[in-house]
Amino acid sequence: MTPxxxxxxxxxxxxxxxxxxxxxxxxxxxxxxxSRRALVAxxxxxxxxxxxxxxxxxxxxxxxxxxxxxxxxxxxxxPLFATAGTAGAxxxxxxxxxxxxxxxxxxxxxxxxxRTFPTSHDVADPVGxxxxxxxxxxxxxxxxxxxxxxxxxxxxxxxxxxLESNHDERMLATGDYPAxxxxxxxxxxxHLSNAQAAHALGRLVGxxxxxxxxxxxxQENNRxxxxxxxxxxxxxAEVVPGEDGRPExxxxxxxxxxxxxxxxxxxxxx
Numbered sequence: 001m002t003p004x005x006x007x008x009x010x011x012x013x014x015x016x017x018x019x020x021x022x023x024x025x026x027x028x029x030x031x032x033x034x035s036r037r038a039l040v041a042x043x044x045x046x047x048x049x050x051x052x053x054x055x056x057x058x059x060x061x062x063x064x065x066x067x068x069x070x071x072x073x074x075x076x077x078x079p080l081f082a083t084a085g086t087a088g089a090x091x092x093x094x095x096x097x098x099x100x101x102x103x104x105x106x107x108x109x110x111x112x113x114x115r116t117f118p119t120s121h122d123v124a125d126p127v128g129x130x131x132x133x134x135x136x137x138x139x140x141x142x143x144x145x146x147x148x149x150x151x152x153x154x155x156x157x158x159x160x161x162x163l164e165s166n167h168d169e170r171m172l173a174t175g176d177y178p179a180x181x182x183x184x185x186x187x188x189x190x191h192l193s194n195a196q197a198a199h200a201l202g203r204l205v206g207x208x209x210x211x212x213x214x215x216x217x218x219q220e221n222n223r224x225x226x227x228x229x230x231x232x233x234x235x236x237a238e239v240v241p242g243e244d245g246r247p248e249x250x251x252x253x254x255x256x257x258x259x260x261x262x263x264x265x266x267x268x269x270x
Contacts, residue, residue: 001137002135004023005022006021006022007020007022007138007140008020008022008046008266008268009266009269011033011266014218015064016038017216018033019140019162020043020050021110021112023131024110024133025110026053027048027050027054028053028057028109031058033067036071036075042266043266045266046266047268055110056080057080057082057109058086058093060086060125061085061086061093066093080096080098081100081107081114082098083126083127085125087100101116103117104117113132114130115131117148117150117151117154118148119141121189130154130155132158137208138161139154139160139161139162140162141162142215142216147192147196147200156206157205159210161212162261163204163212163214165198165227165231167194167217167222169195172186172218177221185221191218194226194227194230194231198233199234201231202235212258213267214228214261216261224260224262225239227260228247228248228258229249238251246259
């Protein structure tokens with residue numbers, strides 16, 4: 001694939017989520033659970049101008065994904081996209097002028113074709129996203145307890161795959177969370193584990209896949225090193241020191257890289 005789409009993860013985790021997908025026609029903000037100050041500061045750190053955002057898409061209504069949107073919209077008059085369930089789930093969201101999309105829909109934004117697909121989370125009507133041009137594709141899927149057939153099909157053989165890898169199953173089982181929360185996180189409407197994400201890579205990684213970004217890592221029940229190692233084993237990659245000592249993995253032929261997004265540092269994938 002010819003690189004035409006780029007990913008800038010500003011924050012990924014339970015304390016706040018926001019990502020920018022850069023296409024030929026500008027930036028798309030996917031979720032906004034950050035203050036405007038933090039959003040702008042992290043984008044600036046990556047050399048990205050949030051003034052080039054041409055549209056916003058929400059995946060679901062949890063506050064760590066939407067808490068900063070109202071303030072962001074004070075200086076933004078572009079289109080906002082969400083499912084009817086998401087847009088109506090919180091009073092302050094219902095007051096915003098959303099363009100409603102279905103959970104299996106397609107529309108044009110920032111020079112890209114955007115495709116939604118249903119995810120499995122304990123919210124009203126969540127979605128994942130596939131962004132594509134004629135020569136490039138990016139898949140984005142977090143906050144789901146399982147991957148249905150629509151999700152698997154949409155995420156297959158994209159050049160950049162941003163996929164939830166929230167927890168290590170052993171760490172969750174033996175950790176301090178109460179039993180009800182362990183059941184929620186590990187259940188079918190919770191979050192994908194490292195093992196589930198690794199299993200999915202066997203189908204999702206294709207000849208065009210260059211980068212897998214592990215998303216929404218739990219700070220209590222996961223570690224970047226554990227996550228990367230688990231995903232690497234699924235695709236025959238080897239763990240190597242990444243930028244600033246952050247763990248990464250690469251296949252022996254150098255064609256595929258696995259890395260982690262984080263709560264506290266931004267990340268760009270070109």
